Structure formats: structure tokens, C-alpha cells
Amino acid sequence: MKSSVITFPGSNCDRDIDVALKKFGFKNKMVWHTDAELPKSDLVVLPGGFSYGDYLRCGSMASKSKIMQSVINFANSGGMVMGICNGFQILVETGLVPGVLLRNKYLEFICKNVFVKVNDKKNKYFKNVDNEVLEFHIAHNEGNYFCTNDQLKEIEDNNQIAINYCDENGKIEDQFNPNGSLKNIAGIFNKEKNVLGMMPHPERMIDKSLSGEDGSLFFKNLINNLK
Amino acid sequence: MIVNEQVAVDHGLKKDEYAKICELLKRTPNITELGIFSAMWNEHCSYKSSRLHLKKLPTKGKKVIQGPGENAGVIDIEDNDAIVFKIESHNHPSFIEPYQGAATGVGGIMRDVFTMGARPIANLNSIHFGSPQNKKTKNLLRGVVHGIGGYGNCMGVPTIAGQTSFDSSYNGNILVNAMTLGLVKKDKIFYSKAAGLNKPVIYVGSKTGRDGIHGASMASASFDEKIEEKKPTVQVGDPFTEKLLLEACLELMAGDSIIAIQDMGAAGLTSSSIEMASKGNLGIEINLNKVPCRETKMTPYEIMLSESQERMLIVLENGKEKEAKKIFDKWNLDFAVIGKTTKSKKIELYFDEEKVADIPVNTLVENSPMYDRKWKKAKLPKKNKIKKEDIKHLKIIDILKKILANPNICSKEWIWQQYDHTVMGDTIQKPGGDAGVVRVHGTDKAVAASVDSSAVYCWAHPLTGGKQVVCESFRNLVSVGAKPIAITNCLNFGSPENEENMGEFVECVEGISEASDYLKFPVVSGNVSFYNQTKEEGIKPTPAIGGVGLIKDYKNMITMEFKEVDNLVLVIGKTEGHIDQSLFARNILDEKNGPPPEVNLFNEKNNGETLLKLIDNKLIKSAHDVSLGGIITAVSKMCIKGKKGINIKKPKYLINEIEYFFAEDQGRYIIEINKKDFKKVADILNKNAVHFDELGTINENELYINNKTKVTIDELSTCNNSWLTNYMSK
Numbered sequence: 001m002k003s004s005v006i007t008f009p010g011s012n013c014d015r016d017i018d019v020a021l022k023k024f025g026f027k028n029k030m031v032w033h034t035d036a037e038l039p040k041s042d043l044v045v046l047p048g049g050f051s052y053g054d055y056l057r058c059g060s061m062a063s064k065s066k067i068m069q070s071v072i073n074f075a076n077s078g079g080m081v082m083g084i085c086n087g088f089q090i091l092v093e094t095g096l097v098p099g100v101l102l103r104n105k106y107l108e109f110i111c112k113n114v115f116v117k118v119n120d121k122k123n124k125y126f127k128n129v130d131n132e133v134l135e136f137h138i139a140h141n142e143g144n145y146f147c148t149n150d151q152l153k154e155i156e157d158n159n160q161i162a163i164n165y166c167d168e169n170g171k172i173e174d175q176f177n178p179n180g181s182l183k184n185i186a187g188i189f190n191k192e193k194n195v196l197g198m199m200p201h202p203e204r205m206i207d208k209s210l211s212g213e214d215g216s217l218f219f220k221n222l223i224n225n226l227k
Numbered sequence: 228m229i230v231n232e233q234v235a236v237d238h239g240l241k242k243d244e245y246a247k248i249c250e251l252l253k254r255t256p257n258i259t260e261l262g263i264f265s266a267m268w269n270e271h272c273s274y275k276s277s278r279l280h281l282k283k284l285p286t287k288g289k290k291v292i293q294g295p296g297e298n299a300g301v302i303d304i305e306d307n308d309a310i311v312f313k314i315e316s317h318n319h320p321s322f323i324e325p326y327q328g329a330a331t332g333v334g335g336i337m338r339d340v341f342t343m344g345a346r347p348i349a350n351l352n353s354i355h356f357g358s359p360q361n362k363k364t365k366n367l368l369r370g371v372v373h374g375i376g377g378y379g380n381c382m383g384v385p386t387i388a389g390q391t392s393f394d395s396s397y398n399g400n401i402l403v404n405a406m407t408l409g410l411v412k413k414d415k416i417f418y419s420k421a422a423g424l425n426k427p428v429i430y431v432g433s434k435t436g437r438d439g440i441h442g443a444s445m446a447s448a449s450f451d452e453k454i455e456e457k458k459p460t461v462q463v464g465d466p467f468t469e470k471l472l473l474e475a476c477l478e479l480m481a482g483d484s485i486i487a488i489q490d491m492g493a494a495g496l497t498s499s500s501i502e503m504a505s506k507g508n509l510g511i512e513i514n515l516n517k518v519p520c521r522e523t524k525m526t527p528y529e530i531m532l533s534e535s536q537e538r539m540l541i542v543l544e545n546g547k548e549k550e551a552k553k554i555f556d557k558w559n560l561d562f563a564v565i566g567k568t569t570k571s572k573k574i575e576l577y578f579d580e581e582k583v584a585d586i587p588v589n590t591l592v593e594n595s596p597m598y599d600r601k602w603k604k605a606k607l608p609k610k611n612k613i614k615k616e617d618i619k620h621l622k623i624i625d626i627l628k629k630i631l632a633n634p635n636i637c638s639k640e641w642i643w644q645q646y647d648h649t650v651m652g653d654t655i656q657k658p659g660g661d662a663g664v665v666r667v668h669g670t671d672k673a674v675a676a677s678v679d680s681s682a683v684y685c686w687a688h689p690l691t692g693g694k695q696v697v698c699e700s701f702r703n704l705v706s707v708g709a710k711p712i713a714i715t716n717c718l719n720f721g722s723p724e725n726e727e728n729m730g731e732f733v734e735c736v737e738g739i740s741e742a743s744d745y746l747k748f749p750v751v752s753g754n755v756s757f758y759n760q761t762k763e764e765g766i767k768p769t770p771a772i773g774g775v776g777l778i779k780d781y782k783n784m785i786t787m788e789f790k791e792v793d794n795l796v797l798v799i800g801k802t803e804g805h806i807d808q809s810l811f812a813r814n815i816l817d818e819k820n821g822p823p824p825e826v827n828l829f830n831e832k833n834n835g836e837t838l839l840k841l842i843d844n845k846l847i848k849s850a851h852d853v854s855l856g857g858i859i860t861a862v863s864k865m866c867i868k869g870k871k872g873i874n875i876k877k878p879k880y881l882i883n884e885i886e887y888f889f890a891e892d893q894g895r896y897i898i899e900i901n902k903k904d905f906k907k908v909a910d911i912l913n914k915n916a917v918h919f920d921e922l923g924t925i926n927e928n929e930l931y932i933n934n935k936t937k938v939t940i941d942e943l944s945t946c947n948n949s950w951l952t953n954y955m956s957k
Contacts, residue, residue, distance in 0.1 A: 009470075009471055009558065010467050012382065012383020012470065013650060016652040050380070050466070050467060050470070053381060053466065053468075053470075055467065108644075109377075111380075111645070111646060111647045111649060112644055137649055139647045201649075204649045209655045210652065210655065
């Protein structure tokens, strides 16, 4: 399986996701933001970090990078595109997934483990994941998902919510919402479910010496689904 | 502008210093030259009050590749890997403008590390605030934490450990010390020594603006009521540009075109160019019209003294300019050839085709003033006798709850949750433990780091306090299973012109020297921050020690949380019942006098090394050093983190329960072992003449003392976890 990770100026989780993808069997290529063409890929990842320093609005400038037109075309033709954290913010700015990401409710950066509940398994990202609840890790300042009522209705009708913040038993309640996201949304798909944007960093959970190993479950499953 | 004595005094120079400048130059300096002298001769850059004493610090060792004098220290961690590290203060700017002050402190120290070719892999910090009741404290704390996070998070470098304290002596002068560790290949370390004639001098990074002019001079003076006016001397940070600068520099460093490289920190272009010339015994000629400027009509004086951030000065090999420029273009950074190295041994500056400065380098460096300031030796205070009736009514659990909720003991999660501590995917011990630990990427090795200070002990008796801080750093590294290698120190003190403050400095340095020499724990880098003083009031002496150690196989790392019910808990090291200057004495008895606990270097070394032996033999399940709050506080934290309880029995000692549980004697650790290993552990401890007590057995969820009084761990956890969050949300 071939993957590509885009590096924007200010990306800082590009190496981490490169390590994770390779660990679980992807042949990964790093792609520079000024390139025009994507290499042949089964998966494209927009990594976490602070592209363009989060200036103007998180993800806004990166979404206008040269490479992004190819990424958008790739996604529109059904290609798998995953945005993590800042990558999610970039996806939102391109309009590939609906909604916006506001500043965290308590106006502070949050770095900690969270539990998320897999809401939909009819997609290549979460199909066959055994666990309903995964322990992931978040590290962000602007992860507070928001959209209009109309958008929300559409999202819910199409089952586009990928994961919700919850407790270890999968209970989705306000108290387990770390950043004020609407409906505890931690990750969301496009209508076709080939594009996934999510705030948590599964690449930080791939080794039992780190914060946990549920990221390993995610990646193992992902590569199997793509085969 | 005409330069005279008054202008020199306004620049923070003393009258006799000005006279010396005129004598060295054999003429009156012009305003640009005076600015350069004031920047180089202030306390912050010249170390004029401290140099004499810093010479005493042991700086050599088998593992030391580079000691003090470079941008940062470098130690060997085997297999051609080396760690570059340093701690630095950004106290004065952080009080004036907490967000930018703290942010640029973090940015500055990271630049020091990657200037040497190392990729930063971990950040730490030591931050100290006034009393929680002081009306400025909350905003300063919030601003500093946001600033540290804002910069470090954006850079993508994990903040893995730190220390926060509150004390009214910091009401008018907070402390913000930032430390960075970087990883480099031993044969790819870069230095700041220029070499060769007619080599191009290159400016890279951000453009120069008017921010931070006189920053270093501001940091070399006490505060007074006009402090608000000093805001423009605080630099403004741009972590995004620094991230680009980091990647661009490392990309250039992969080749062989750099002769020397130096970041522009305090005193900007002035100190960076002079330092490179001085180390290379060369001259440097700069055309200031070529310096990329952010603002129009900047004068030579402003260009030379600006402390705009995210800039570097590089001496390149001839003919490599094009190749280098390509890299900086890729990262959208300025790149300008601004001058060349010369044989004149002078700094020669040109602006609008006119020579605006012409100063021999040695007058600025070797001939800079050095003072043997008067200082007063501190007496060891007399011990207090605790009267039985004073403590008779006290209940251990009530005291414990108070201590766990004390601002200096309570959980600092509110702070470190705002720092990205997991980026780079190698953090295997997060903040909140004895030391932060990161793996050396792609290897089995891990590096542990901790930062410590004990202002109360240093204030009570500087010599003992100085020793104690080094020992505490040693213990924190040992507790996670790391072999301590070397330290960096950030020496925060009041005014050196005050005999008592100067005495505190001299004796703390003496204590640090003695301990680091004995423990073979040399000082490889550091920084001095004097004038942490508002009017006549100075801070408590606060030397912060950043220690670094190596874990050969990261799978053998130890953490502090209790692991398993029925395991045995021992105390390593002898408890004598030293209560003076303990958290208990100061906060519960309100007794502020008396000596700090004694430091026995033999015991420190022996106890620590023996614990490392136990760890090597895989006999230790968890470990934690005993510090503030004594044995029972340490044990409670292990319970809270491990969500386990313990049945404790005080061993049959001559001292009473309160003394046993709350004393802050040094050289002690709490360890958890499997019952079946007890004999093996006891044998090793006995063979090495290490005293130990059997303290108790781990249970499900309560602290049960001497079979008579108990409390649930949940309750202790609430005490420990809520103070800071509540304080900050009020």
C-alpha cells in the first residue's frame, strides 16, 4: 500500500505519521507543499502541526497550497484522504468536510488522552475495528467542532460523524467533551466517507511505551481495509 | 548624538566603565559604538560579577564533549550520539510581558541548541511566581504558561518536565527559566568559532525590527516603578519562523558549507558577530545596509542593538552562498551576505558608505570589566527545638491533606496539559513524574531530564542549598532509572551589588561545585540572572539545576506510581527527623527559621548508585525520591498516581511520628518491590551499607497508618489535584 504525507511549512507531526504508516506496512512518501502532482497513492495524509503558524486562521493558508488542488482532485475522485489535527483544520478550510473548528471552549491548548466512540463502521477507516471505544490522544488549541443546524442535519442523515468524545465505556456526554465540540464530534467524514478529518492523533498511540496502543489497532485495520 | 559620560550612564554603564572605554579606544566612542559597548559590557552578556566565581564549577568529565562557553553544552550518550543542552533565564521580560517574555525565552534556548546542529527533542522549564494572593500572580502564571506552550507547541518539540513554585519573594520578579535538549551526531556538531579570512558572513532568518532594543541592558538592572515603560524592550516571538529556521539550518548543516554559526540572542547582531570574531581571533566587517530590516529608516545603532528573534549569523565557505541561499529560499527565509571575516581583529561597520563603528574585538571581550564584588558569608542558622505541645494536637492525615493541596506540592496538570508533551512520538515519561523521559529516536536508548530548585533551602543556608539542588537533580534522574551524566544551571539571584545577595550567589555556586564534583555530575552550560530585584527587595536565591541522564534500554525505565497490591514498600536512606525549613515547619507550624536539611554527599552517591544497581537487576517496580513534604507526601503521590493504597507502619525510631513522616532529610527514595524479592533487595542494600526502612504493603485504595487512622486515596487525590485548577478558574 502506498501513502503520501504532505509537509506544509510549520507541519510538525509529519515525521510522526511517517513513522506510524511505515510501521504498519505502508510505503510512504513525503510530499512538499509546492509540488504540483501527488505520487500514486492509496492514502494521502495531511499531518498535524501549525501550518503557516496558524496565522490568519488554522489551516486556511495551507488549504490554498499548490499541492492541495491535486489532493482535492484525488479526494473528489474517491481517493482516501485523512487529515489529523491541523490536517483536519486544513480539510475544513478546503470544504472537503463540512463545518469549522473553533478555539477550544476553555481557551486553552489541551494535550491529553481521550476516549472516542466509533460511530460508523461502513467506511474504509473503521470497518472491522473490533473496539467500539478507542483511547486516542489529542493536542490542540482549535478543535471545537461547529457547523450550522442544516449542516448538522445533513451530517447526521448521512451518518458522517466518524468518532465522538466519550468515556471509557462509550458514554457520550458533555463532561467527556474536552473542547466544546458540537455533539462531542472528534472526527467527521465527507458524504462519500473517503475523506476523514479528526482531531485525535492515532500516530501517537502506536507503542505500549507511549500514551497507549489503540493507534496501532487503527492503522493495522486501515491497511487491511485498503488491501 | 554627542556621546558623553551622562549618555553612557543612561546606557547602564558606570562612569569608570565609560572612562575605560575612552581609554581603550583612545577616543570618545560614537553613539553606535557606545551602544555596542553597553550591550557587551552589561551583566547579562559580560558576566562581570559572576565570571570570577563560575570558574570554580567543575566542567569536565569523561562524557563531556563541550563545556560552558559555547551556545550550549554537549555530552556523549554513546553510539556517536550526543545530547546538546542548556537552560536560560527570561525573567525580566516575562514579568513585563508574560506571554512574549516566556515565549521568546523558549525560542531563544531552542535556537542555542539547534545552532549547534542538534534537533531539539525536549523542552523543560522552571517557573516561579509570587504568592497566590498577590494580585498579579494569576495573570502572570497564565501568560507565562500560554507563552511557553504557544512557542514550544508550534515548534513541535515536546515539553516533558518542569517545576513551578510560589513564594512572596517573587511578587515583583517572577522567574522563567527554559531548558532544551537536542540530539546530534557526535561528528556533526557545529561551533561558533569563525575561521579563515574573507569568508562570507551571512544573515538568515527573520528581518530585523526595532523590538528588544536594550533587552540585555534591561535584564541587567533592578525594577522600579517605571517598569511599564520597559515594554518595548521585550522581544516578540514568531515560532513559525523559528520552525522554518530550524528546518533550514538543519538542512544546510547536513552539507559541509558552514564554518561557524551563532544565533542572535541577547544583544542581537552585536554579540553574535563579536563572539564569532573573538573565538576565531579574527575581525568582521559588516555592511549594515545589507541587513534585512522590517522597518524603514533604521539606524546603525538600532540594527546593532535590536533583539528581534529568529535570526542567525553564519560564516560560510567561499563559493557556497548559492547552494545555501537555495535552502533558505525554499523555506521562505531571508538570506543576505552582509559582510566578511577580516584579519583586522576589529568589528568594522559601514552604513551608507560611511564607517560607523571601528572597535577592536578584544576591548569588547577580554577587556570587559570583571568585578570581585564584596560578599557576606552566611551563618548556619541554629536548629529549632519542636515543642511536644506544639504538635500534640496535630493529626497526621489533616496535615497531609493540607500539604498535598499546598501550591508548591499540588498537581501541576493544569499547566502541563497546555504543553504538547507527546509530539515527536518518543515521550515515554510525561510531566508529573520525577523526570521527563524521551527515547532517542529509532534506538533502545532514552534520555531523562529534570529541572529543580530549592529556594527556601538556599535562602536559609546558601552553601547547603546549592549542594542540595544538585543532589535533588541526581535523585530525580536515578528515580526513573537513568544514570546521571551532567547538568546545566540557571543562577537566579538579586543584585550583585548587595553584599548579602552576592554572598548567596558565591556560596550557592560553591555548594553546586562541591556536589557536582563529588557526584561526577559536571556543569556543561548555564546562565546567570542577577538583578531579580525590585527596589531594595531581591528574590530568594534560586539556582535552578537541569540534570540529564541516560537510560540504556528504555524498557527498563522506572515510573513512580504504585503498581501492584501486596508489593512491599521500602524507604532507602536514613530519616533523622529534620523538620526545620520543611514544608511542614514553614506552612503548618509557621516556623520560618532554622537550617535546611544537611547534605551528605557520600550517602547521596551511594544511595543513588545502589538504587541504580537494584534497577539494573530488575528488582524495582516503582521509585520516587523523597523531597518536599517528606516520606508521607512522597508515598501519597505514588498512591494517587497508581490509584492504590498502602498500609504504613512507622519503624521503631527514637523520633516521633510527625518527624518521621514529614522530615525532609536528604538522600532518600521510596521503592516498591515484589515480596519475593525482599531478600535479594535487602542483601544488595546491606552489602552497600545503605540504610533502609520497611514502610508497608500496597493495598487497594486507602492510606492506613499504624493500623489506627486512614483516608481514601480518592480523597487525597482530590486534595492534590484541585488547588491549581480552582485557583486558575476563580
